[in-house]
Amino acid sequence: MTLATGITRLATVQDEPPAAIPGGPADPILVVDHLTMRFGGLTAVGDLSFKVGRGDITALIGPNGAGKTTVFNCITGFYKPTEGMIRLAQEGGETYLLERLPGHDVNRLARVARTFQNIRLFPQMTVLENLLVAMHKPLMRASGFSLAGILGLPGYRRAQAEAIEKAAAWIARIGLTHRADEPAGDLPYGDQRRLEIARAMCTDPVLLCLDEPAAGLNPRESADLNTLLRMIRDEYGTSVLLIEHDMSVVMQISDRIVVLDYGIKIADGTPDEIRNDTRVIAAYLGVDDEEVAAVEAEVGLAGAPA
Amino acid sequence: MAQGSTTQGSTTHGSTIGAVAPTVARRSGAAFSEMLKDSALFALVTLGLSIPVVAYRTDLGQGTGLELTGRWGVVAGLCLAVFVLRLGQRLLLGEVARRREVHRLATVDAAPVVARAGRVLGPLTLFVALTLPLLAALASGGLSEGRYWIDLGILILTYVMLGWGLNIVVGLAGLLDLGYVAFYAVGAYSYALLSTVFGLSFWICLPLAGLFAAAFGVLLGFPVLRLRGDYLAIVTLAFGEIIRLVLINWVDFSGGAAGLSSIPRASFFGIPFTAGEGGFAQTFGLTFSPMHRIVFLYYLILALALITNLVTLRMRRLPLGRAWEALREDEIACRSLGIDTTMTKLTAFALGAMFAGFAGSFFAVRQGFVSPESFNFLESAIILAIVVLGGMGSQIGVAIAAIVMVGAPELLRNLTFLKAVFGEGFDPNEYRLLLFGLAMVCMMVWRPRGLISERTPSVRLGGRPA
Numbered sequence: 001m002t003l004a005t006g007i008t009r010l011a012t013v014q015d016e017p018p019a020a021i022p023g024g025p026a027d028p029i030l031v032v033d034h035l036t037m038r039f040g041g042l043t044a045v046g047d048l049s050f051k052v053g054r055g056d057i058t059a060l061i062g063p064n065g066a067g068k069t070t071v072f073n074c075i076t077g078f079y080k081p082t083e084g085m086i087r088l089a090q091e092g093g094e095t096y097l098l099e100r101l102p103g104h105d106v107n108r109l110a111r112v113a114r115t116f117q118n119i120r121l122f123p124q125m126t127v128l129e130n131l132l133v134a135m136h137k138p139l140m141r142a143s144g145f146s147l148a149g150i151l152g153l154p155g156y157r158r159a160q161a162e163a164i165e166k167a168a169a170w171i172a173r174i175g176l177t178h179r180a181d182e183p184a185g186d187l188p189y190g191d192q193r194r195l196e197i198a199r200a201m202c203t204d205p206v207l208l209c210l211d212e213p214a215a216g217l218n219p220r221e222s223a224d225l226n227t228l229l230r231m232i233r234d235e236y237g238t239s240v241l242l243i244e245h246d247m248s249v250v251m252q253i254s255d256r257i258v259v260l261d262y263g264i265k266i267a268d269g270t271p272d273e274i275r276n277d278t279r280v281i282a283a284y285l286g287v288d289d290e291e292v293a294a295v296e297a298e299v300g301l302a303g304a305p306a
Numbered sequence: 307m308a309q310g311s312t313t314q315g316s317t318t319h320g321s322t323i324g325a326v327a328p329t330v331a332r333r334s335g336a337a338f339s340e341m342l343k344d345s346a347l348f349a350l351v352t353l354g355l356s357i358p359v360v361a362y363r364t365d366l367g368q369g370t371g372l373e374l375t376g377r378w379g380v381v382a383g384l385c386l387a388v389f390v391l392r393l394g395q396r397l398l399l400g401e402v403a404r405r406r407e408v409h410r411l412a413t414v415d416a417a418p419v420v421a422r423a424g425r426v427l428g429p430l431t432l433f434v435a436l437t438l439p440l441l442a443a444l445a446s447g448g449l450s451e452g453r454y455w456i457d458l459g460i461l462i463l464t465y466v467m468l469g470w471g472l473n474i475v476v477g478l479a480g481l482l483d484l485g486y487v488a489f490y491a492v493g494a495y496s497y498a499l500l501s502t503v504f505g506l507s508f509w510i511c512l513p514l515a516g517l518f519a520a521a522f523g524v525l526l527g528f529p530v531l532r533l534r535g536d537y538l539a540i541v542t543l544a545f546g547e548i549i550r551l552v553l554i555n556w557v558d559f560s561g562g563a564a565g566l567s568s569i570p571r572a573s574f575f576g577i578p579f580t581a582g583e584g585g586f587a588q589t590f591g592l593t594f595s596p597m598h599r600i601v602f603l604y605y606l607i608l609a610l611a612l613i614t615n616l617v618t619l620r621m622r623r624l625p626l627g628r629a630w631e632a633l634r635e636d637e638i639a640c641r642s643l644g645i646d647t648t649m650t651k652l653t654a655f656a657l658g659a660m661f662a663g664f665a666g667s668f669f670a671v672r673q674g675f676v677s678p679e680s681f682n683f684l685e686s687a688i689i690l691a692i693v694v695l696g697g698m699g700s701q702i703g704v705a706i707a708a709i710v711m712v713g714a715p716e717l718l719r720n721l722t723f724l725k726a727v728f729g730e731g732f733d734p735n736e737y738r739l740l741l742f743g744l745a746m747v748c749m750m751v752w753r754p755r756g757l758i759s760e761r762t763p764s765v766r767l768g769g770r771p772a
Contacts, residue, residue, distance in 0.1 A: 076642060107644030114642050122635035125628075126763045132625070133632040134643050139625035146653075149624040150617065156624075160765075168767060180767040203643055 025053025025256065028089070029207055029239045030075070035084035037070050037263075044070040045263040048084075052207065052256075054091075057233055057240040059250045062260035063283060068243045069117060071260070072211055074099065075241075076114045077106035088112060090206055108137055113205035115196045117212050117243075123185025127176055127195060130184050131167035134202035139163055170198040174228070190221040194228065201232060208232065210242040214249045222246055226253050251275065259283065341396045349389040356381045428702045431709075435463070435608055439601045449597040456597075460604050460672065462712045464665055467611035469692040469704040471661030474618055476690065477699035478627065479654035480634025481531070482539040485546025486689055488526075489519040489659040491553065491681035493666020498566040498676045499559075508572045512667050519663025520656040527655040531648055534637075546686055553678040565677025572671045574602060603672050610668060614661045615701055621657070623764045630654050631699075631764075688712075695749055697756025706757055714741070 028051035037045040045067040052058045060068050073079040075086055075098055086098040088110050096110040106112050122130050132139070142159030143149030149156045171180050174194040179187065184195060193213060200208055213229075214222045226249055232238050244250045250257065250271070257274045259267040261283040267274055274280055361381050367373040434441070438459045442452030468490065475483045496515035500506045506514075530541045553560045560566065571579065579586045579599040586602075587594035621627035629650045632640050640647055670676050688711060696707035718734045718741070725732050753759065 078638075078641075103641045104644050104646050107642060108646075116639070116642075120636050120639035120642075122632045122639065124635055124761055125631060126766075128767055129628060129631075129764060132765065133628050133640075133645070136625050136629055136643060136645050140629075143624050143626070146621065146624050146626045149626075150620050152620075164765065164767070171767070177767070181763055183761075199643070 025051055025056060027054045028052060029054040030241070031085075031087045031089075032071070032075070033085040033087065035071065035074060035086065036082050037067070037074055037079060038082045043263055045074070045081075045260075048260070048263070048265055050258045050265060050268055052239055052241050054239055055233060055237055056255040057229060057242065057253050059254040059257045060241060060243050060260065061245070061250055061257060062266075065262075066260040067263035068260055069211060070263075072114065072209055072241075072243060075106075076112055076209055077101055077103040088207065107203055107205070111204060111206045112209060113200035113203045113207070114209040115193075115200050115211055115213060117215065119189075119192045119196055121184040121192055121196055121199070124183050126182060127171060127180045127184050127187070128164070128167055130195060130199050131170055131202045132163055134199045135163045135166070137203075167202065170202060173231075174198050190217050193217065193221075194225070197228065197232075201236070201238070205238055207239045207241060210240065210244075212243050212245065214244055214246040217246075219248070222249055225249060229253055337400070341393060341400075344396060345389045345392040348392040349385040352385045352388040353381065356384050360384065427706065431702070431705055435459070439604055449595065449601070453597060453600060456600050456604050458713065458716055460600075460607055462709055463604070463607045463611050464669060465689065465692060465712045466705050466708040467607065467614050467665045467668075468662060468689045469696065469708050470611065470614045470618055470701065471658050471665065472689050472693050473696075473699065473701070473704050474621070474630075474661070475654055475658035476693050477704075478618075478622065478634065479630040479651060480698075481651060481654065482535060483542045483655075483658070484539045484683075484686055484690065485526075485542035485544070485549075486658070486662055487681045487683070487686040488546040488549040489522060489662035490666040490669070490685070491549050491678070492519045492522050492659075493663030494670040494676045494680070495553065495560060495566070495666075496663065497667035497670040498569050501570045502566060502568070505570075507576070508570070508667070508671050509575065512664060515667035516660040516663040519666065520660040523656040523659030524652060527652045531651045531655065543683070543686075546681075546683060550678050550681055553681070560678070563678060565675060565679075567675045569670055569674045569676070571599065571674060572603065572606065603668075607665075607668055607672075610664055614664075617657075617661075618701065626650065626653060628764060691746075695746075695756055697753075697758040697760075699761060700756065700758040703756055703758030710745075 030052040032048060032050050032052075035045055035048045036043065048067075048071065060071060062068055070079065074081045077098060081099050084099070088096045088098055090096075090111070098106055098110055098112065101110060107114075122133065125133070139156075139159060140146075143156045144153070168177070168180070171177050174191070174197075176187070176191060176195065179191075184192065187195065193216070197208075197210065197213060200210075210229075214225055217225060229240055229242075230253060233240055242250075242254075254271055257267070257269065257271055258265060259274060259277070259280050266279045266283055267277045269277070361377060363375045363377055364372040365375060439449070439452070439456055442455035442459075443449045446452040446455070468486070472483065472486045475481050475486070493515040496518045497508065497511045500511045500514060501508070526542070526545050530538060530545075533541060554563050556562070573579065574586050577584070577586050577589055579596075579602070581587065581594040585594065586592075586598055592598070622631070629640065629645050630653075632643075632645070633647060633650055633654075637647055640650070669680070673680075692707045692711050693704055695711070696703035696705070715735065715738050718738055721734045724734050749756075
């Protein structure tokens with residue numbers, strides 16, 4: 001316990017001014033500052049800086065292998081970045097350096113929740129249980145770290161009833177009330193995706209990181225997802241950072257888009273700016289042979305091997 | 307396996323409209339010859355296997371050498387038996403598969419039936435367990451005559467308790483622990499040493515033994531719980547052996563391989579079970595009988611086992627218990643939800659170890675003697691087999707598996723009438739491991755996830771706990 005508090009204190013920086021990264025939203029909840037992640041000789045993310053605005057939906061896009069998921073893993077504490085800082089500023093003024101927190105504290109203290117590219121539910125546990133596991137921290141405290149719970153004290157029962165109520169509200173919101181007591185692994189794919197988002201939201205996050213939430217969804221489900229994400233932003237004030245390939249999702253709901261290619265940021269702006277950015281178009285679609293030199297000169301790659 | 311695809315292949319080839327009847331005949335003919343071939347292969351393998359094992363019997367000859375007696379008749383008989391059995395099995399299986407195909411839509415799912423059976427079995431088992439001394443006395447015509455059954459009940463309940471304890475670690479938290487018996491040993495030696503050296507009573511030693519075992523659980527858990535699956539299994543296996551070897555070799559402390567004897571017997575909350583003045587019988591105005599102690603021990607282990615069960619059932623519905631199950635399902639997702647996986651694993655490990663400690667101190671007080679030989683790897687294996695066969699995470703499944711695993715060998719010992727069939731030298735107990743293996747194979751074929759593999763949700767949306 002003392003060790004954990006020590007680490008927390010280390011990671012809580014109260015009076016440091018926000019990093020001087022030009023541009024971006026005025027009141028960032030998350031500042032990624034010169035983030036570099038190397039795996040042996042491979043630089044997956046190179047000197048990446050960007051900001052996620054408070055109450056915004058920010059999309060992180062880029063071609064396959066651009067390093068998007070690596071950035072996510074660094075933010076959510078699954079990787080320790082080689083260099084750089086990731087600063088999360090909560091509304092109360094507390095600031096956490098995410099790269100210094102032990103894995104589970106990124107969610108427990110800094111309140112950053114995430115979903116996974118390949119869904120990671122607890123397949124044999126029911127939909128309701130999945131959401132209750134997400135409320136581990138408040139329930140654990142209410143159960144007196146199991147002591148009060150084992151004796152069946154009323155305080156815990158009340159807390160559990162509240163937790164179930166909250167979970168039920170989320171289950172209703174994602175339209176799974178009729179399947180609430182079924183194992184999560186038995187749900188169709190689209191439902192599992194939404195359940196994973198609901199589970200992440202049950203941890204009361206200030207920042208929700210979604211790794212390809214629309215992957216494998218049909219157009220109607222994608223539209224539902226858009227509604228869900230907007231609702232999360234507008235009703236809960238949760239900032240959202242998402243990786244996505246589905247441009248119908250990205251362009252419609254994002255307030256800001258950050259484009260990565262080969263681990264380097266090539267663009268950062270509103271959806272309209274991104275849509276017309278030549279470097280983004282070049283990264284995604286490639287360019288004609290005769291234009292290569294011109295584009296390379298424009299993006300500052302002149303002299304690089306073709 | 308290859309045969310299945312061939313049959314299907316011939317089906318697709320032959321199924322032309324208008325020639326159905328000949329096709330079926332042709333198909334069954336081809337399938338039958340294929341079955342013959344398959345059975346012949348089985349017989350051939352039997353031949354190969356039995357040549358080194360069965361074909362020659364070695365007897366001590368007149369001199370110093372061995373005499374070989376050919377037993378080719380037996381080999382031929384074996385091969386023929388295997389051939390016939392395989393053919394019969396294939397015919398039967400084919401028929402079953404065909405019927406299943408026909409009635410696929412009409413078949414009732416077996417799982418709910420099993421779950422319902424489990425719900426009935428639970429109270430029934432509990433009732434039998436509560437009244438066992440009475441039943442034994444009634445059935446055998448007296449308390450002393452029923453001693454065998456009560457002793458067997460104590461033995462089974464010890465394993466039920468150990469199974470339930472290990473179920474927390476393996477079934478709920480999904481940590482494969484092959485050295486569970488080490489904690490059992492810690493509990494047993496704790497009581498043995500505390501009572502012989504310091505003269506502490508059983509009721510003080512019992513919680514202490516649990517605490518010591520839990521402490522050992524934490525001690526082992528801290529360094530090793532970052533390991534997963536197979537690696538954790540190896541380390542726990544080693545830990546179990548280390549404890550046993552320390553007990554054997556540290557003679558000054560544990561009495562070495564000779565063990566510790568004359569451990570004080572349990573008292574009825576301070577009243578000893580003796581014949582004389584101030585004894586249990588006299589205090590309660592009964593005539594003295596050594597059976598009082600046995601019955602008391604029976605209810606003691608029953609209470610301990612039920613406490614283990616109650617705590618486990620309760621824990622499952624608490625956030626910590628849910629976190630254990632979540633950990634078993636997906637550790638990475640747990641971490642992303644802010645659950646401290648190391649601490650969560652550690653609590654499961656410590657709690658499981660604590661119950662082993664309780665069981666261990668009961669073992670010591672019952673036997674009055676402990677030695678390292680009682681805590682070898684086979685014990686761990688049996689406890690783990692009970693948990694796995696019972697269905698990981700299922701309480702009633704574990705209880706049934708314990709009854710079968712511990713009770714069945716006793717049953718075998720009693721099958722004396724088989725001597726009339728197989729001759730005087732026949733000892734059914736020698737076939738224990740053979741039957742054990744057969745049971746395992748059957749389990750893997752029919753119920754690969756354990757006797758009761760249904761998982762009951764820990765909570766339902768109505769708030770009604772399952």
